[in-house]
Amino acid sequence: MKIIDTHTHMNEERLYKDRIHIYQKAIENGVVKVINNADTFESYQPINDLAQEFPSFCYSAIGIFPTAGSGNLNEDLLKLEDGLNSVHNLVAVGEIGLDYHMDNSKETKQKQKELFNAQIKVAEKHQLPLIIHSRDAEADTFNVLIDSGFEGNVTLHCFSGSFQMALRYLRHKKNIYFGIGGVLTFKNAQRLVEVIQRVPEDHFVLETDAPFLTPEPFRGKLNEPANVTYVLEKMAEILHKDKEQLADEIYQRSLKIYGIHE
Numbered sequence: 690m691k692i693i694d695t696h697t698h699m700n701e702e703r704l705y706k707d708r709i710h711i712y713q714k715a716i717e718n719g720v721v722k723v724i725n726n727a728d729t730f731e732s733y734q735p736i737n738d739l740a741q742e743f744p745s746f747c748y749s750a751i752g753i754f755p756t757a758g759s760g761n762l763n764e765d766l767l768k769l770e771d772g773l774n775s776v777h778n779l780v781a782v783g784e785i786g787l788d789y790h791m792d793n794s795k796e797t798k799q800k801q802k803e804l805f806n807a808q809i810k811v812a813e814k815h816q817l818p819l820i821i822h823s824r825d826a827e828a829d830t831f832n833v834l835i836d837s838g839f840e841g842n843v844t845l846h847c848f849s850g851s852f853q854m855a856l857r858y859l860r861h862k863k864n865i866y867f868g869i870g871g872v873l874t875f876k877n878a879q880r881l882v883e884v885i886q887r888v889p890e891d892h893f894v895l896e897t898d899a900p901f902l903t904p905e906p907f908r909g910k911l912n913e914p915a916n917v918t919y920v921l922e923k924m925a926e927i928l929h930k931d932k933e934q935l936a937d938e939i940y941q942r943s944l945k946i947y948g949i950h951e
């Protein structure tokens with residue numbers, strides 16, 4: 690059995706300092722690859738270091754998180770270009786998108802949309818897939834992405850929308866994927882369970898978002914890539930599928946989405 694954790698942050702200090710153990714535990718559990726997603730400019734360096742230290746395990750997504758922009762778009766885009774041109778094992782632009790959770794003022798929304806749009810263009814130029822973060826911004830995320838006409842593969846990381854929202858995406862974009870993580874194991878995951886039951890399953894990928902969103906039975910503790918197996922188990926249970934078969938299908942799909950060669 691092979692699994693890719695398509696969205697994680699091993700660069701985060703709490704995981705980075707324990708990276709050897711985290712790597713070993715992942716491998717023991719069949720988690721043979723992870724994609725570390727940038728969430729700050731400072732994260733580019735440890736993400737690159739990890740890709741060099743674990744060249745067949747750690748892959749890199751580089752981007753500007755919706756709330757990480759400095760306010761100077763051109764300067765930020767130059768830093769992004771630097772990152773994209775220098776980081777090892779680059780497989781996506783991410784995580785980028787919209788996050789209105791802390792501030793939903795008109796001005797902030799406008800700035801975030803500009804940053805998001807600009808990065809979609811950068812991904813187009815580099816012919817890289819997108820990994821999207823969306824929080825309290827469902828309608829705007831949909832509109833910016835679809836209006837951009839972006840043709841590459843797109844993953845909506847930690848998808849939290851309804852079944853109807855997922856279908857709306859699918860009607861407008863064939864190569865859209867839904868990142869499914871620890872939330873699926875929570876007791877109140879009814880909406881996500883419905884997504885798993887009703888959306889065509891060739892649109893799912895697995896993720897942890899570690900160190901955040903720890904699945905049951907470890908909710909509240911520090912998350913790590915090895916825990917993606919609990920998400921897989923839950924998904925297999927909902928779909929009434931063999932766990933190993935499901936894992937292999939998702940693994941092959943994930944390699945294709947991110948252009949990873951084994």
Ligand SMILES: [Zn+2]
Pocket residue numbers: 696697698726728784898
């Ligand atoms: Zn993340």
